[in-house]
Amino acid sequence: MAETLNLPVIDLSSSDRISTAKSIRRACVDHGFFYLVNHGVGEELLKRVFEESKKFFLLPLEQKMKLKRKENRGYTPIYAEKLDTLLNSRGDQKEIFHVGPIEGTMTVTNLNQWPSEGNLEALPFWRLTMESYYREVLTVGKSLLSLMALALNLEENFFEKVGALDAPMSFLRLLHYPGELAFSNEETYSASAHSDYGMISLLATDGVRGLQICREKDRQPQVWEDVQHVNGAFIVNIGDMMERWTNCLFCSTLHRVIPAGQERYSVVFFLEPNQDCMVECLESCCSEESPPRFPPIRSWDYLLERFRVTHSSQ
Ligand SMILES: O=C(O)CCC(=O)C(=O)O
Numbered sequence: 238m239a240e241t242l243n244l245p246v247i248d249l250s251s252s253d254r255i256s257t258a259k260s261i262r263r264a265c266v267d268h269g270f271f272y273l274v275n276h277g278v279g280e281e282l283l284k285r286v287f288e289e290s291k292k293f294f295l296l297p298l299e300q301k302m303k304l305k306r307k308e309n310r311g312y313t314p315i316y317a318e319k320l321d322t323l324l325n326s327r328g329d330q331k332e333i334f335h336v337g338p339i340e341g342t343m344t345v346t347n348l349n350q351w352p353s354e355g356n357l358e359a360l361p362f363w364r365l366t367m368e369s370y371y372r373e374v375l376t377v378g379k380s381l382l383s384l385m386a387l388a389l390n391l392e393e394n395f396f397e398k399v400g401a402l403d404a405p406m407s408f409l410r411l412l413h414y415p416g417e418l419a420f421s422n423e424e425t426y427s428a429s430a431h432s433d434y435g436m437i438s439l440l441a442t443d444g445v446r447g448l449q450i451c452r453e454k455d456r457q458p459q460v461w462e463d464v465q466h467v468n469g470a471f472i473v474n475i476g477d478m479m480e481r482w483t484n485c486l487f488c489s490t491l492h493r494v495i496p497a498g499q500e501r502y503s504v505v506f507f508l509e510p511n512q513d514c515m516v517e518c519l520e521s522c523c524s525e526e527s528p529p530r531f532p533p534i535r536s537w538d539y540l541l542e543r544f545r546v547t548h549s550s551q
Pocket residue numbers: 410412428433440442448492493494503504505
């Protein structure tokens with residue numbers, strides 16, 4: 238049995254921003270994961286998101302396949318994504334639906350696929366619900382990033398100033414992990430070990446267990462700890478681009494979802510920078526003794542490569 242971890246709790250509504258920023262710094266350095274409470278996203282809206290998500294995943298496969306993933310939007314069937322690229326398995330046991338940016342230029346927003354349109358009129362509130370949630374969670378993410386900038390001794394609007402938050406390429410990811418599938422003798426995971434790609438991820442789950450984190454990725458054997466569900470809290474974690482910006486001061490922690498023996502739903506919001514934003518080591522995070530560990534990279538080039546290696550060609 239894995240040990241259960243007590244992750245730090247950050248209160249987004251606290252008026253003491255300096256002390257909140259300090260707690261965020263500690264959490265991002267020590268764990269790369271924390272709970273976010275009093276974030277302002279209504280319980281009722283979150284409940285509707287899970288209901289609508291469930292309605293979509295309950296549709297017959299051939300209907301879902303009409304919205305098959307294009308430009309990282311739409312439906313990804315079971316096994317088509319494998320987050321741990323080193324794993325010798327068919328793929329992860331989960332199905333996914335991605336919603337891309339809903340604001341910005343038409344060339345970007347038009348790429349979204351919506352189950353409430355065309356031949357899937359059975360889900361009339363689907364798009365509205367997902368768009369409301371997308372907007373609310375993006376607002377939460379932006380507030381958190383201003384505190385994270387403070388935590389890095391930067392100006393609060395640092396991520397705005399570098400263009401990261403100008404039409405950010407954020408993705409809402411709905412996940413459905415089926416219960417037990419047919420017996421398989423391969424090592425299969427619901428979501429295999431990975432770190433997230435962007436700045437920060439905000440996760441909500443239905444409470445079914447399964448999420449684990451590994452705090453020291455290079456230690457062998459790896460130690461995995463269970464992350465408990467906390468009612469009303471988002472589980473927030475640092476992504477790889479934030480790790481690159483901070484020269485590994487903030488850790489993009491390895492995590493996975495193991496089969497719980499029962500069905501599980503979750504919803505993740507990946508806050509990713511604007512596609513042209515250059516992600517490069519912050520001056521405050523490097524020195525002669527600690528030079529930048531990664532070269533500067535354009536956000537979208539980085540993301541496209543990560544999408545490419547984690548998806549099968551089917
Ligand atoms: O479903 C979860 O609890 C985590 C999902 C996850 O880590 C991901 O999709 O990146």
